[in-house]
Amino acid sequence: MKKKIYKKFIIRSLIFSFMLSVVFLLVVLIFRFYQINNQLKQKNIYTLNIIKCDEYKCNIEEWANDINKESSFANFIIHKNGFFIDISNEFIDSSFNYSDINFLKEYEKNPQIYKSLTSEEWFLYTDSLILDNKKYYIMLGIAKNVPWRLYGLKEDASNLLKNEMARFKNEIKNKTQYSKNKRLDFLKNLNTKADAFQIVREDGKVMNWNWGIPAFLPKEYFKNIENLNFKNFKIERIDKNLYLFRVDKNSYLYTISGEKFANLFDLLPMITIFMLAFLLINLFFKKIFIKRLILENIPDISLEEALKKGENEIIEFKSKDSLKFPDTLLKSICSMANTSGGVIFIGVKDNGELDPIQFENYKELDLIKSKLTNFIRNSITPVPVVKIEDIYLNHNKVIFKLKIGEFYDALYSFNGMFYRRLGASDIPMDFYYLRSISIM
DSSP states (O other), X not given: OHHHHHHHHHHHHHHHHHHHHHHHHHHHHHHHHHHHHHHHHHHHHHHHHHSEEOSSOEEOHHHHTOTTHHHHSOSEEEETTSBEEEOOSTTXXXXXXXXXXXXXXXXXXXXXXXXXXXXXXXXXXXEEEEETTEEEEEEEEEEEEOTTSSSOOOSOOHXXXXXXXXXXXXXXXXXXXXXXXXXXXXXXXXXXXXSEEEEEETTSBEEEEOTTXXXXXXXXXXXXXXXXXXXXXXXXXXXXXXXXXXXXXXXXXXXXXXXXXXXHHHHHHHHHHHHHHHHHHHHHTHHHHHHHHHHHTSOOOOHHHHHHHOSOSSEEEEOGGGGTSTHHHHHHHHHHHTTTOEEEEETBOTTSOBOOEEOSSHHHHHHHHHHHHHHHHHHEESOOOEEEEEEEEETTEEEEEEEEOOOSSSOOEETTEEEEXXXXXXXXXXXXXXXXXXXX
């Protein structure tokens, strides 16, 4: 019995601790989610209020000159036509870092001037190369007139862009030749003498870009952002981390901000720590849990069922007078606890006739139960597992139902004697019986 109870206790403690750990972790993550989500919302809304746009142009002067731009504004700012007002290299592997290949192709043959809806003018030039059997587009840009530069560029930058493109492509080819990384991660760490650039894979995935380069989000990805608007957020896995992205919009702009939400490899240690903490709590309340497990093994026999079956090894009837002269009652509790446990009904005679306990008020009833509990504690060693339930016949008559748990650690004795159940009788244990149990 002891091994069985302890096995149940260990299994339930592990399951209970694991489930509580997962629930507790979810609570922590939900709290963190709302905290981050509110911070991202503030950045997005602040950005929407600073940048003024209509169908064809945007005024970004106040935004461009803000010294707290890196921390206060959204990571991605996109006009409803797909134009990136601002882009982030911080989330290079997110689903928002895609660039429209068709826009890049327009500048393949020769450098051309592009005027954006933010009133910026750029010299743009695009070329391509094959890396690892995939085509990559490279766009270089030199700012001609931009709000963040005091003086505009008057001379033609076409030759400068072509020469820089040739140098840049050779640098990429050389690094590809000596790189063992098939993901071409080195593309994320390149720099150029041009004011801005972007490297885009043939499917539109951005491998690297820096602030300012004109770019458009592909239409199919722009639709994904529009579909997000009903819930305003998206959780993405990037390498070993989970990132939370929030989307907000007004009539002409979409703002997207992101932040690391959780590290997948940190979740397992967190669950382990929580689980160990809850296991310690289980051990601290071990007696309470084991008491419940012991009582679970006892059949829940109703009064009607007991009256039909009559007294047997696990059913015993005691009259109300047994509360005044409790020796026979205590002997039955001791013998049942030393055998297979059982149920004792106090307020029923041996022949099955009801003999309920009468009381005037609930205070008196509590006093009767308290005396019974004290009898058990003071007379039986060690104290057995007993649960007292009330079966009310009317407002002042009750029958006590005592569920007696089977022993799991040590035999119980009443007045120095060990008793066991044999049929419907309580008999003392002899030396040979005690010895046989100790051997088992």
